[in-house]
Amino acid sequence: MAATSIIYRRELGAYLRSYFPWVIAAVLLLADGILFQAYAMQGEQLSAIVLERFFYFSSGVALFAGILLSFRLIAEERQTHSIVLLTTSPVRDVQIVLGKFFAALTFLAILLALSFYMPLLIKVNGKITFAQVLVGYLGLLLLGGAALSIGIFGSSLAKNQIIAALAGAAIVFIMCFLYMFAKKLDSPVREVLQELDLWWIHFQNSFMRGVLNLKDVVYYLAVIYFFLLLAVKTLEAKRWQ
Amino acid sequence: MIRATNLSKFYGGKRALGPVSFEINDGETVGFLGLNGAGKTTALRILACDLRPSGGSVEVGGVDAVNDAHEVRKRIGFLPEHPPLYQDMTVLDYLSFSGELRGMSRSQVKRRIPDVLDITDLGEVSEDVIGTLSHGFRQRVGVAQAIIHQPKFLILDEPTRGLDPVQIVEMRNLIHDLKQNHTVMISSHILTEISQTCDRLLVLGKGKLLGSGSEHELAASESEIRQVTVTVRPPAGDDPKAKIRTVLEAVDGVKAVGEPFEQGGGLQFSLTTNKDCRAEVSRAVVDAKLDLLKLDYGRSELENTFIRLVGGADGSN
Numbered sequence: 001m002a003a004t005s006i007i008y009r010r011e012l013g014a015y016l017r018s019y020f021p022w023v024i025a026a027v028l029l030l031a032d033g034i035l036f037q038a039y040a041m042q043g044e045q046l047s048a049i050v051l052e053r054f055f056y057f058s059s060g061v062a063l064f065a066g067i068l069l070s071f072r073l074i075a076e077e078r079q080t081h082s083i084v085l086l087t088t089s090p091v092r093d094v095q096i097v098l099g100k101f102f103a104a105l106t107f108l109a110i111l112l113a114l115s116f117y118m119p120l121l122i123k124v125n126g127k128i129t130f131a132q133v134l135v136g137y138l139g140l141l142l143l144g145g146a147a148l149s150i151g152i153f154g155s156s157l158a159k160n161q162i163i164a165a166l167a168g169a170a171i172v173f174i175m176c177f178l179y180m181f182a183k184k185l186d187s188p189v190r191e192v193l194q195e196l197d198l199w200w201i202h203f204q205n206s207f208m209r210g211v212l213n214l215k216d217v218v219y220y221l222a223v224i225y226f227f228l229l230l231a232v233k234t235l236e237a238k239r240w241q
Numbered sequence: 242m243i244r245a246t247n248l249s250k251f252y253g254g255k256r257a258l259g260p261v262s263f264e265i266n267d268g269e270t271v272g273f274l275g276l277n278g279a280g281k282t283t284a285l286r287i288l289a290c291d292l293r294p295s296g297g298s299v300e301v302g303g304v305d306a307v308n309d310a311h312e313v314r315k316r317i318g319f320l321p322e323h324p325p326l327y328q329d330m331t332v333l334d335y336l337s338f339s340g341e342l343r344g345m346s347r348s349q350v351k352r353r354i355p356d357v358l359d360i361t362d363l364g365e366v367s368e369d370v371i372g373t374l375s376h377g378f379r380q381r382v383g384v385a386q387a388i389i390h391q392p393k394f395l396i397l398d399e400p401t402r403g404l405d406p407v408q409i410v411e412m413r414n415l416i417h418d419l420k421q422n423h424t425v426m427i428s429s430h431i432l433t434e435i436s437q438t439c440d441r442l443l444v445l446g447k448g449k450l451l452g453s454g455s456e457h458e459l460a461a462s463e464s465e466i467r468q469v470t471v472t473v474r475p476p477a478g479d480d481p482k483a484k485i486r487t488v489l490e491a492v493d494g495v496k497a498v499g500e501p502f503e504q505g506g507g508l509q510f511s512l513t514t515n516k517d518c519r520a521e522v523s524r525a526v527v528d529a530k531l532d533l534l535k536l537d538y539g540r541s542e543l544e545n546t547f548i549r550l551v552g553g554a555d556g557s558n
Contacts, residue, residue: 081324240291
């Protein structure tokens, strides 16, 4: 896994050096803060409800960040030809994808950590437990990680970064609203599609409320595995072309 | 040694290369010469394990480049047509990254970098971000990443592409230095670059291997071929090109007359001849009451050979 670590360090360095990821982080955190102030803190509420609303808005941040931090990862390398360095080195495609994914996940974790002041404010002024907060953040990281893996898959499909971003965003959008689409369908397709939903079922019904379900954790890990595997297979197919 | 046997590559139904067979011995510097689209880049990308051949086999140092590409990649340094650079990294960081990717430890990379900077003359910009460097320096960084792991085989695809004359001379000197320690393969469509750098040439045209050997050997095999260029003022009347062509084609020794182009107020024709027939050409032009503006017979032997070989591939000769 040495190559994964080498690629991880390069990619993380690129995130920390470039202004683009920081602009994304600043804009998303600003939006999160504004939404928190404008909606989550409105009126007299139970602090658990305020925390739920915080995680509701932050889940949007995690999804957007997942797409915006990942669409360039492979498409840009193809566009600038730097990918040839990776494809002509003794490095396996899975190492390339994992190195990039974990670097993006690390930056996403930094971004999410920067929003920690908001649940801290709730904790100071209300009655919530750290466990609730931690479960919520675990959910955000898993949700964001799933969006990242989808974004990396989108990035592996196209050379054009805009197309890569649109492909990733389209898959995330569809998966986030599977629950709504499935409502119009009959059983058992409805139940199957609902269980595949990325946001309503596995985040809003559990992590957002401070509830940790193993099946939700497994679901997100499976989504991450599936889309990273697709990205690896796409890279393998394109490596020799 | 590199051995390619019946190597071919198709893009869809279109043949880009082959079938071609060739061998490159250890320590040789071999030039892949050909016009754009001749198959040079395709051949080099296959050798660098960046492209899978449609047919045939490649062995690099006794290892199959298709079935054991991972092993071959360790032995090869590759500078593609577009250097694979990360614009946001400094030269030092980039070279460290490239070395580690090729399996070197951090301490090995640290020891190797001063030598690489020295060979490629990048010391003064080693702390600079690659995105801020000139094209010439970027090309050198591309060479530096290719040699960082001291590969046995070095593949340089159009290394002087886009360089100014001074940078071309510097790159040529750099390649000359690299010849001491590596088996080098270079592609180019620039004859002088290839002829001054390489021990042996592989001439490609439309994906086929048209000739192989040293400049001298190739020229000797085509020794009867000569090139004469003649510039004639276009006569008044209809179709002056056809009129001049008729005169030139009738000259004893002229085997083919190329398509003319305008040059200094006249029409310049390239004649392929089997002897030095400048005297006959000048007499024929004057006898036809045409104005002879210029007569030339000065192409290098290699250039003649190249035109002959490539012309043959095009079917125009």
